[in-house]
Amino acid sequence: MNSRLAQISREVSYALRHAPQEYGLKLDGKGFVPVEALLGALNARHPARRAVVREDLEEIIAISDKKRHEIVGDRIRALYGHSVRDKIERVPSAPPEALYHGTSHKALESILDGGLLPMGRQMVHLSADVEMAEQVGRRRDGHPVILQVDASAAHSDGLEFFEGNDRVWLAANIPAQYLSVLYS
Incomplete structure (x- = not known):
């Protein structure tokens, strides 16, 4: 571009x-x-x-x-990334079995304790593939931690997921029980 x-x-x-x-x-x-x-x-x-x-x-x-x-x-x-006050209406969708999230080593302990939270955004952003999670994670850490989200289990337990686009998924939050460190 x-x-x-x-x-x-x-x-x-x-x-x-x-x-x-x-x-x-x-x-x-x-x-x-x-x-x-x-x-x-x-x-x-x-x-x-x-x-x-x-x-x-x-x-x-x-x-x-x-x-x-x-x-x-x-x-x-x-399609995603909103921080405006008024909530954007979204239609829930069944996620893939696993999703991914790239984050910094500094944030890892907090995430493993409290889960993924949207911080200043309306939703938590999740990646459909590891490569996208790495790209996103590199914005905060040169060698990001990649978390795997058991999206299938979370969805079965009632968490709603929303498709942002073909590589980005959204959720209000992801409790720590659905997270595992893929690599750091």
């Missing part, structure tokens, strides 16, 4: 996940805003920058390895 699109992608994520009000946007219950409203807000904040158009957003979505956003008709939303 070129630097212009990368910068736009970061700003779109910020606007749709964390600060829609700063852009004059209001997320609907599922986290959508009109594409035209987002484009207007982005372009108003950066009048000297080449205007962002729908095709830019479509290209960002198409080439992103993390699939953070989606456009449906004339609306766009962030």
Whole structure:
């Protein structure tokens, strides 16, 4: 992704996940805003920058390895990572048997005591594969701890899981009993 699109992608994520009000946007219950409203807000904040158009957003979505956003008709939303106060409506889904979470060595003891908590987000983010968990974990630790989540057992015990995209799953929390250290 070129630097212009990368910068736009970061700003779109910020606007749709964390600060829609700063852009004059209001997320609907599922986290959508009109594409035209987002484009207007982005372009108003950066009048000297080449205007962002729908095709830019479509290209960002198409080439992103993390699939953070989606456009449906004339609306766009962030798929996961929200820290806004109002809860985003999600439909529960049966998770794969195992999911993964990359974390720092520093956080490990706390997680093994109290489970995975969403911290400043609405949901705990889980990875569908070890590679994604490693990538996420490296943001906080050069050699992250990879936790395996017994998602099948957790789901059987009544925990709800939500699909963020094909590689990211979400849950309100994951109690420690469903966690094991895959490697550290």
